[in-house]
Amino acid sequence: MTLGRFISWAILVLVAIVTLFPFYWMVMTAIMPTDAILSRNPSLLPDLSRVSFAAFAEVFRARPFLSWTINSLIVSLGSSAISLVLATLAGYSLSRFASRPQQALGASLLISKLIPATLILIPLFIIYNNIGLFDTYIGLILANMTVGIPLATWLMKGFFDRIPRELEQAAMIDGATQLQALRIVILPLTKPGLAASGVYLILTSWSEFIFARTLISSPAKQVLTVGMQSFVGEQSVDWQLLMAAGTLSVVPAIILFVLLEPFLVSGMTKGALSAS
Amino acid sequence: MSISSGTEDGSHGGTRLNFYRRQQILSYSLILPAALGVLTLILYPLYQVVDISLREGRVMNFARIHDLPLGFGNYVRVLTDPQFWNSVLVSVIYVGGSIAISYAIGLGIALLLNERLPGNRILRTIVLIPWAVPGIVLGIMFLWILDSSYGVFNAMLRDLGILSADFPWFVDRRTALISVMVPTIWKSYPMITLTVLAALQSIPRELYEAANVDGATHIQKFRFITWAGIRGPSMLVLMISALGIFRDVDIVFGTTGGGPAHATETMSLYVYREAFNYFRMGTATAVGTVMIIVALMIGAIFTIFAQRSKFK
Numbered sequence A: 001m002t003l004g005r006f007i008s009w010a011i012l013v014l015v016a017i018v019t020l021f022p023f024y025w026m027v028m029t030a031i032m033p034t035d036a037i038l039s040r041n042p043s044l045l046p047d048l049s050r051v052s053f054a055a056f057a058e059v060f061r062a063r064p065f066l067s068w069t070i071n072s073l074i075v076s077l078g079s080s081a082i083s084l085v086l087a088t089l090a091g092y093s094l095s096r097f098a099s100r101p102q103q104a105l106g107a108s109l110l111i112s113k114l115i116p117a118t119l120i121l122i123p124l125f126i127i128y129n130n131i132g133l134f135d136t137y138i139g140l141i142l143a144n145m146t147v148g149i150p151l152a153t154w155l156m157k158g159f160f161d162r163i164p165r166e167l168e169q170a171a172m173i174d175g176a177t178q179l180q181a182l183r184i185v186i187l188p189l190t191k192p193g194l195a196a197s198g199v200y201l202i203l204t205s206w207s208e209f210i211f212a213r214t215l216i217s218s219p220a221k222q223v224l225t226v227g228m229q230s231f232v233g234e235q236s237v238d239w240q241l242l243m244a245a246g247t248l249s250v251v252p253a254i255i256l257f258v259l260l261e262p263f264l265v266s267g268m269t270k271g272a273l274s275a276s
Numbered sequence B: 001m002s003i004s005s006g007t008e009d010g011s012h013g014g015t016r017l018n019f020y021r022r023q024q025i026l027s028y029s030l031i032l033p034a035a036l037g038v039l040t041l042i043l044y045p046l047y048q049v050v051d052i053s054l055r056e057g058r059v060m061n062f063a064r065i066h067d068l069p070l071g072f073g074n075y076v077r078v079l080t081d082p083q084f085w086n087s088v089l090v091s092v093i094y095v096g097g098s099i100a101i102s103y104a105i106g107l108g109i110a111l112l113l114n115e116r117l118p119g120n121r122i123l124r125t126i127v128l129i130p131w132a133v134p135g136i137v138l139g140i141m142f143l144w145i146l147d148s149s150y151g152v153f154n155a156m157l158r159d160l161g162i163l164s165a166d167f168p169w170f171v172d173r174r175t176a177l178i179s180v181m182v183p184t185i186w187k188s189y190p191m192i193t194l195t196v197l198a199a200l201q202s203i204p205r206e207l208y209e210a211a212n213v214d215g216a217t218h219i220q221k222f223r224f225i226t227w228a229g230i231r232g233p234s235m236l237v238l239m240i241s242a243l244g245i246f247r248d249v250d251i252v253f254g255t256t257g258g259g260p261a262h263a264t265e266t267m268s269l270y271v272y273r274e275a276f277n278y279f280r281m282g283t284a285t286a287v288g289t290v291m292i293i294v295a296l297m298i299g300a301i302f303t304i305f306a307q308r309s310k311f312k
Helices: A003-031 A054-062 A065-096 A101-116 A117-131 A137-161 A163-171 A179-191 A191-207 A210-215 A224-231 A238-274 B012-053 B061-069 B073-079 B082-113 B120-132 B136-146 B152-159 B171-201 B207-214 B218-247 B250-255 B267-278 B281-310
Strands: none
Touching: A003 A054, A003 A238, A003 B082, A003 B120, A003 B136, A054 A065, A054 A163, A054 A238, A065 A101, A065 A137, A065 A179, A065 A191, A065 A224, A065 A238, A065 B281, A101 A137, A101 B012, A101 B281, A117 A137, A117 A210, A117 B267, A117 B281, A137 A191, A137 A210, A137 B012, A163 A179, A163 B207, A179 A191, A179 B012, A191 A238, A191 B120, A210 A224, A224 A238, A224 B136, A238 B120, A238 B136, B012 B061, B012 B267, B012 B281, B073 B281, B082 B120, B082 B171, B082 B218, B082 B267, B120 B171, B136 B250, B171 B218, B171 B250, B207 B218, B218 B281, B250 B267, B267 B281
């Protein structure tokens, strides 16, 4: 390795360390005793003899953490599943049929991304209050769908664009309807696209905060992000507990991300490059 | 679509017409669920937003908000409110600053990752991880690291002799906004890195070889080959990131909540507080309408830049 390449590599490693440091410190705070962390000069390296995982158990005792997690799962899986189906159908339609009104609908999906969530919330809040969707999972799932569907649709369109039309035409000559051709021939080929869009949708709705904070009022239906925020702003923050909760809340997202990163990355970059 | 009548075999043409009609119906019915969902959940509310912003007065019962008289009072009230102009300034600094630094970092890392160094793939995954973390959790992580009494950042600065006493990064008016930008940049740079890296990898190697033959300098090679190749995708990812930072409130919520004394109150947060802390829906939607116009302008500016780079 030349000196120049070594310096480049060293800078990258440094960037990776800085990037990971907040996670490292979050976990450290969660597993080290309070006196080691709440000190004027906390040690950056863990004292392995004093590691304790008690704070993780305490999170479930002190807070309705399990119920937050379950609510987050219901909402994010619910909205991701529905969004993925709708976005796949819409993406296929955008890829295979390119009439004017069709393109207009596609563009309107993108323009909708320009509107701030805090703004959409106001009419949603009023409408939900009037039709009884306020403080319901369904209401929150519908709100989350507005965030995910537009981009997922364009991601899926990008994947369908790369599959030759001849494939489903062949299936249709053999007597399949277009929908059958889509299901039997095309969808299996877009598994990477479905994975990329699925991860994107789950991560987005798992992270969502402001809709959940506003459209859900009963504590029993609160999701993780809102629960996490409730720790802050109290008179004294139990940092160890909060960091344990934070660690638990990002673990599923990071596992999902690392496992499916290749699909996600290739999908999103190809989408971004083709759109530009 | 006029195919059937001219053909000699009427029945055959009929089925073909049917086939095209069916295709057309199918094409719309496939996109309609998504479009209807998004349109009713976004465009209809958008119409409501503009309508509410033009209604003056207060009602306690939200069902009756559309009975209020029409007028521009909310806009007058907002545009003469120093707090609104403060939020505009905060948004400009917050979005502009975060996006500029994120791009500088993202571009630098992408150029390094493009050199195909050992451990390249794992490093790429690592620098992308912040993107997957919820904004709220991120805010809380940095709140702890930058905590005035027990934060590890202050401890490091004290050890290095840079700081003699505790410094309340999120509480001091002078540093609060910069402190909020740190987690924002940390969350934004991965997507920029990724997009720029993909653009770099799509630049043909032969271009650099040809430039070497012609004796081009490093700066010339960057300007005419590298920059030309990444400019379009950069504009797109910058636009998406800028709009995201402009819209989102999670990180501000998780750290300062807009304080101290409105020093970190962005336009997005201003809308939220007007609407859901004070229930002044009229002024909140008036600010929101202004925000949409700003967002459309951001979109237009970047689109123009991206379009121009295509023809160069």
